[in-house]
Amino acid sequence: MTPDDPQHPAGHASLASGVKNDPRSRKLDRLFFRRIWDFCRPYWTRKGGSRSYVLLALLIGLGLAATAAGGMTTLLYKEINNAVVAKDAAGYWGLTLKYIGLGGAVLAATILATYVEGYLKTDWRRWMTARLMDEYLGHRTYYAITLDGDIDNPDQRIQEEVKPVIDAFTGIPSNILNTSMNVTVQVAILATIAMPLLVATLAYCTVNAFLTYFINKPTIKQNWDSTVAEADLRFGLLSVRTNAETIAFYRGENGERVHLTQRLARAIATQWALLRYQAVVSVATSSVGLVWRLLPALLVVPLYFSGQIEFGVIAAATSAATMINVSVSSFIEFIPMMIKAVPHVVRVAEIREKHATIGTHSQAQHIGHLSRKVRDDVIGFDSFTLSTPGGERILFSNLSVEVRKGTSLLISGPTGTGKSSVLRAIAGLWNVGHGTVHSPPEDRTVYLPQRPYMVLGSLRQQLLYPGNAQVAPSDEEIVHALREACLEELVQRHPDLSAEADWGRILSLGEQQRIGFARAYLSGAEFIFLDEATSAVDVKTERRLYAQLLSRRITLISVGHRASLYGYHDFVLDLRTDGTGEVMSIERYLAHTSDSPPSQRSAV
Template sequence: MQTQVVQAKPSTNAFSDFIQFWQDIRAIAGPYWYPTKPGERAFSDVIRAWGMLILLILLIFALVAATTYNSFIHRYLIDVIIQEKDYSKFTYTISFYAVGLVLITLLVGFTKFIRKQISLDWYQWLDNHILNKYLNNRAYYKINFKADIDNPDQRLSQEIEPITSSAISFSATLLEKALEMVTFLIVVWSISQQIAVALLIYTIIGNFIAVYLNQELIKINQAELESKADYSYCLTHVRNHAESIAFFQGEKQELNIIQRRFSILIKNIKEKINWERNQAIFNRGYRATIEFLTLLVLAPLFIRGDIDFGQIGQATTACYFFAGALEELIAEFGVSGGFSSYVQRLSDFSDALEAVAKQPENVGTIKTIEENYFAFENVTLQTPNYEQVIVENLSLTVQPGEGLLIVGPSGRGKSSMLRAIAGLWNAGTGRLVRPPLKEVLFLPQRPYIILGTLREQLLYPKTNRQLTDAELKEVLQQVNLQNLLSRVESFETEVPWENILSLGEQQRLAFARLLVTNPRFTILDEATSALDLKNEGNLYQQLQETKTTFISVGHRESLFNYHQWVLELSQDSSWQLMTVQDYRNQKTIVTTPSTNPQIKIDDSSQDKSLIQAEISTVEGLSHKEMNELTYYSITTIRSKANKGEPITNRDGIIYRYDKDSKVLKWVRV
């Protein structure tokens, strides 16, 4: 979908932002950790998730305890080396110290493993949860009408995993470093209360500064996410519309668009680099100050003999771990800036999916009834935003085996009628009767080409059907695609079909699906617009032979040959339904005998039956109007007019130029 410039949510103050953040967290994490809806999540899965979380907490406690224990062993080891100089005590003590190091190493490894396993399990569930919302009740389609939700594909593919990994990482780090800071603060307190009090005050001040700096990072990360999404989308847009861009030779314009969005991305990245520079200076300076103050206080105490060397080593180590824990904690606050941006975007996306999937209240909707035929009963159809009426008080019935052709000016809602049948649009009033959608096959103007093999293309949407290669070859022959197999190795070949098949070939491939599926009901939205009249006629004749009931949208007059009824939509939301023959009679131009029946026509270029046709002289088309209806240039049209040669327009209608001085127009034969 087209990306939109998304304005950040209005911020009132830090407290309200914090409350909103936790509400978003609860909305995302609640269904996984605290499922309340029946069937939302299996009880065994919830127990497993909580079991792993409790195991992670126990491992963190064990890690901090082992680290603290080893600090005391290290202190005693230093005393043995410096003061007692007892080798037997040294070997005995260092063996305990080595065991402590091994234990710490194992605990670090298992802690990281459990953290990543929890985040992976959560990510897998959350992705499926959001994806089910996305595909439920056609929310993936309806979300395109919400301008404030940009790049849903990126939100699904790139912005869910960072939420789970960051949430577990931040929570585990917060617990681990908070325990380390408290533990080592107690250790330092036992050695020097002055340093302990200074560390405590320093920690409080540092955290306030970190939280303040983090507010700016949240804005930077939000802008970076949106600029990355916009940049990625414009590259995808070029790939999807490569042929159109090549026809227009629009490479320079596309490059300007890409560079403009890339420059915005670079600007946001530079802002983040500058912020990270300041954060690095702050973190390193914060830690260095702690180490400096520790030595400044402890050195005089050792010189006066108030503490021994082992206590200096333990206090220094404790302050080092304290400073390191505080630095990591501040760094995690910085990472949480990106985390909060992801949370906000996913929460907005999830809320929007739920909103579009719900049936709107206090508005008129078309009631749908499932029967074995199509019918509109006093249906007034409106656009999804209820701003425009497409058709008013429509009543008609299409019996099984019949064909209905919907015609009318461009933009008058012909395709919207099909959207109503499919249940995509239901704004309005009245009652729609239709078969179950599983019995209806839709053929749009631009067929949907899936990512799969040639066999899957032909069998879609029922890819579990079993057809032999010979049967599939026969189907390709029926739709004049027999040469397709010569371009690929087999029916199991998977290539980018949208790139190697022309639009006409794609439309014939869609008809092949129809012949394979053999549905009872078919909807065609200009499904043969890219085909010549011969191929169109071949496909519609085969469609008629299947005895299916079908509704078509189209402009070509040739389509009248394959339908029994015509529904014409008008500009003023009115409509008229009549048989094809009545519609033709109504639209046929009144004919009168020509005042000059002696018309010289080259028999080699026109069938003799055309010479005997009665020609309309009531109204006609100019050279310019014929140019718009055909593939000929004005020069060629003038030449044919002088020679008396007929012209067939794009819809297969034949015109000839009447040279009568009272006419001098191209008139329909």
């Protein structure tokens, strides 16, 4: 892919916040809960997921044990206070020891439950992230995201957004059950000793729940804006790293500093807005908390003064009411937690929905969809019309080309006529258009782009990428391929093929292009597509590289401008700026261009 291509990725260097910011994604509505269900269901319904249910059952069991112990401590607390009033020292110390023992059991159960919950969260994150990576790579979702530009920072979403969602929703089943059991036990106790306090406690908890929801609702948008602003900042920093050399050549540090400062300012502004509103929320919740502290004094202590209850009942009633409030509050805390999780849920769901859309629907736009046929002996097109993926522009129309196995074709023409797009159509990356594409089986083809992809790993892994060969070549074959690709010096510098390095940084573009040829030699492919694949090597090296391909009787389709490429091909597909094209023999093409005015010859 060249920078002057119609769909060069540079065209998508935009703010994440300007990519997709649908207001419908900021609500706790049916769409949100459907996305939560789609997120949770695969992990809990997967094959071999019994261990997760065992962990969840253990988590619930520990919660129930803690609930039962909590109920017993409430009753013991009453007896302990009565023993103090009665000055029953023996009874007091015996009850206190039991109280301490129950407290230790609750503490142990709580610690173990914390560990089990953490283990369950970690396992869920591992499984879900792996699944999300599979979906990101499946159906070439990553490529569709790059083309459409409608999902920002997919790498950050996969790496960072899964954990907050899991943290928010792992404890919900056990929390609901434990809260229900604990509230039931404490309500039963409180109903027998202080009914007015029970009614007031339940009313307080209900009002607190509604108040918590309504005062936290505005933070959905605030959390969304903050998440997107942070993604913008990360995107800007990543862009500097990706384009470090180009920025250095331009001396663009001041320009980058301005852009990054603007993104940082947006991130800080959203944080300040969120912080200011959280201060308001804290004031509101603290004010409501003051009401809670007054309830026992107003509703229970007068009963003791009138002689209707014992002193210990005050402590027991207060303890039971507190446990009810704590239990309900722990559930209410899921409201702001769920609200905070909204942007994380949406950002994960959008990648999954993109994958599902690609897998179940055609990507064709309003001008149609290409049909495809797998052929062993022919590459070509019948009545071929190709458009850019969004249908914005028709590149060429009604083109018919046939390249027989064992022959070679050079695609030429002025810049912007869609030369590289022909290869994208053959590879199945672009599908918008009309006509039929004839292409060989995928396992018999190799594509060599202008800038080869340098993987992270050893030199051996570099040469064997993408690792689809049924039988891996030996180290001797790898070294031989490097020498055939004019990389003798690389072999001398790195005789150990297990050496790992940042190959994209230490190898020049010319060396990277030769790495691509070495991969092609090792692949055993019968059809090779080259997109300006020798633009960074000299003519002599280019001759050696192509000679190795031709000696293997490989079918070649090349995109390029160099006149030296004519000698390695049988035919030329001459694409023109008016959307037409013509296939000619090399001899006819050269005769045609030599008869053309100089201004036309220079465009070929």
